[in-house]
Amino acid sequence: MKGLVVVALSLLSLAAALSNGWDALFRLSYTLLAAALISFLWAWGNVRWTRVQYELKTPRAQVGGQIEERISLENSGWLPKLWLEIRDHSTLLGRRGNRVVSLRGRERRDLSLFTQCEMRGMFSLGPITLVSGDPFGFFRHQRKLKTGGTVVVYPATVPLLSFGRLPGELPGGSVRGQRAFSTTPNASGVRDYRPGDALRSIHWLSSTRLRRLMVKEFDLDPLSDVWLVLDLDRAVQAGSGRESTEEWGVSVAASLANYFIAQHREVGLVTQGHILVTDRGSRQLHKILELLAVVHAEKSSSLQMLVAAEEVRFTRGATVVIITPTTQEDSLDAWQLPRVKGANAIGVLLDANSFGADRSSLPMLGLLGANGIDAYLVKRGDNLAQALAEPAAQFAAPGRRR
Numbered sequence: 001m002k003g004l005v006v007v008a009l010s011l012l013s014l015a016a017a018l019s020n021g022w023d024a025l026f027r028l029s030y031t032l033l034a035a036a037l038i039s040f041l042w043a044w045g046n047v048r049w050t051r052v053q054y055e056l057k058t059p060r061a062q063v064g065g066q067i068e069e070r071i072s073l074e075n076s077g078w079l080p081k082l083w084l085e086i087r088d089h090s091t092l093l094g095r096r097g098n099r100v101v102s103l104r105g106r107e108r109r110d111l112s113l114f115t116q117c118e119m120r121g122m123f124s125l126g127p128i129t130l131v132s133g134d135p136f137g138f139f140r141h142q143r144k145l146k147t148g149g150t151v152v153v154y155p156a157t158v159p160l161l162s163f164g165r166l167p168g169e170l171p172g173g174s175v176r177g178q179r180a181f182s183t184t185p186n187a188s189g190v191r192d193y194r195p196g197d198a199l200r201s202i203h204w205l206s207s208t209r210l211r212r213l214m215v216k217e218f219d220l221d222p223l224s225d226v227w228l229v230l231d232l233d234r235a236v237q238a239g240s241g242r243e244s245t246e247e248w249g250v251s252v253a254a255s256l257a258n259y260f261i262a263q264h265r266e267v268g269l270v271t272q273g274h275i276l277v278t279d280r281g282s283r284q285l286h287k288i289l290e291l292l293a294v295v296h297a298e299k300s301s302s303l304q305m306l307v308a309a310e311e312v313r314f315t316r317g318a319t320v321v322i323i324t325p326t327t328q329e330d331s332l333d334a335w336q337l338p339r340v341k342g343a344n345a346i347g348v349l350l351d352a353n354s355f356g357a358d359r360s361s362l363p364m365l366g367l368l369g370a371n372g373i374d375a376y377l378v379k380r381g382d383n384l385a386q387a388l389a390e391p392a393a394q395f396a397a398p399g400r401r402r
Contacts (some may be wrong), residue, residue: 002136002137003036003039003139006032007184008026010036013026013028013032014033016061021047028341031066035041035138039135043132043133043136043139043142044195045077045079046084046141047132047141048143049075050073050081050130051076052074052128052130052145052147053070053074054071054126054147055070056069056125056151057069057070059149059150059152060151062117062154062289063119063120064117064158065116065117066113066114066115066117066224067114067117069097069115069125070112070113071110072108072110073109074103074109074293075107077105077106078105080103081103081132082102082135084100084101084103084132085099085133087128087129087130088354089126089127089129090123090124090126090148091126092117092123092124092125093118093119094115094117095115095117096112096113097113099111118242119153119242120153120154120292120293121152121294121336122151122152122204123150124150125147125150126145126146126147128144128148129143129145130142130319151295154254154290155254155292157254157255158255158383159255160385160388161389163259163260163389179323190217191211191214191215191217192212193214193215194215197215201216202214203215216388218327220335224265224317224318225266225267225317225319226260226268227267227269227313227314227320227321228321229271229323229334230249230253230271230292230295231272231322231324231325232246232272232299233297233300233301233303234297234298234300235300235302236326236327236342238325238356239355239380243327244354245294248355248380252348252384253269253323256321256348257387259280261265261281266284267279267288269288269291269292271295271306273298273299274295275310276315302331303324303331304327304333307322307334307335308337308384314341314343315341316342317342317344318343318344319346320342322345322346322348323348324350325349325355327360327363331364332368332371335347335368345373346374346391348376349364349365349377351378351379355380361377362377365377374391375391375392376390377392
């Protein structure tokens with residue numbers, strides 16, 4: 001804007017000089033035009049004669065961790081660049097990418113940017129815009145650079161020392177076997193053949209030795225599948241931002257996935273609109289964390305509908321952990337359906353009342369306990385490792401034996 005004013009003044013001076021013939025006005029107009037031209041070229045050259053290299057050092061991070069980027073600026077000309085402004089257009093929350101630097105002739109400068117990750121999600125880094133001007137402040141030029149990339153911020157996880165005691169475990173932490181009605185990798189012994197037994201279960205060595213048909217008996221895998229069911233029904237969520245049942249539910253799911261996979265269990269994840277089949281190992285953990293990084297409570301679909309739609313996946317002996325802030329007593333069916341199929345159901349209730357809602361999860365907690373379902377209660381501000389160490393609903397059924 002100032003440059004246009006200078007050009008306008010030079011033209012007015014020139015017009016006045018032509019009409020009056022004053023030499024001073026001619027000199028003034030030429031000086032103003034020369035200053036405007038030099039300033040324009042200086043500002044243009046500042047952003048054009050600058051080489052920029054960008055490197056994203058950490059494309060994956062976790063809430064509480066850091067994203068590291070490196071930007072290299074090189075002055076390809078001999079004239080100094082008194083100021084170069086770097087404007088950042090990233091969507092990553094908490095990022096402070098704006099900088100002002102100066103470069104001498106042929107100088108190169110490396111900048112390292114560190115951003116503390118505050119929220120999970122998928123974010124774009126960049127583009128950035130270089131802005132500079134001339135020493136007189138007449139002109140300002142900018143150049144948009146297509147630098148950056150995409151970064152995924154995983155949800156926060158809490159290391160869990162224990163998660164109560166899952167069905168199939170003995171008090172000392174060992175596992176017990178249960179008879180299976182289908183073939184599993186765990187053969188526990190042999191017995192006499194009965195009508196209806198599958199031919200593939202016949203143990204031919206024992207049959208030959210005893211001269212009668214013998215079949216193998218199988219135990220359920222003591223390290224059975226674990227399904228994490230995360231209820232992201234928009235209608236039952238409470239709170240906002242990081243202090244919401246949505247964010248706490250995601251953190252609970254991520255922490256439990258980390259805990260079970262460390263125990264070499266196969267873990268799967270089900271939520272509204274997303275299914276991740278069971279698998280084990282660090283690769284499965286990364287898949288779960290990637291999914292949890294981007295899911296949100298965007299649909300109004302009840303917990304009962306979610307479990308009913310996926311109940312075929314909850315096979316006999318599996319453990320189904322349902323994480324929900326619901327307080328609706330008719331949602332008890334969500335725990336009963338897996339039990340009908342022979343799976344074990346566990347509840348992790350996010351107390352909506354502690355997140356600002358006018359409803360409490362205590363009645364639901366008592367209902368689960370009265371039906372013999374272990375349930376954990378998580379309140380806003382709780383230490384997750386302590387809240388998930390022992391069921392809160394086991395005391396609701398005093399006559400129940402574990």
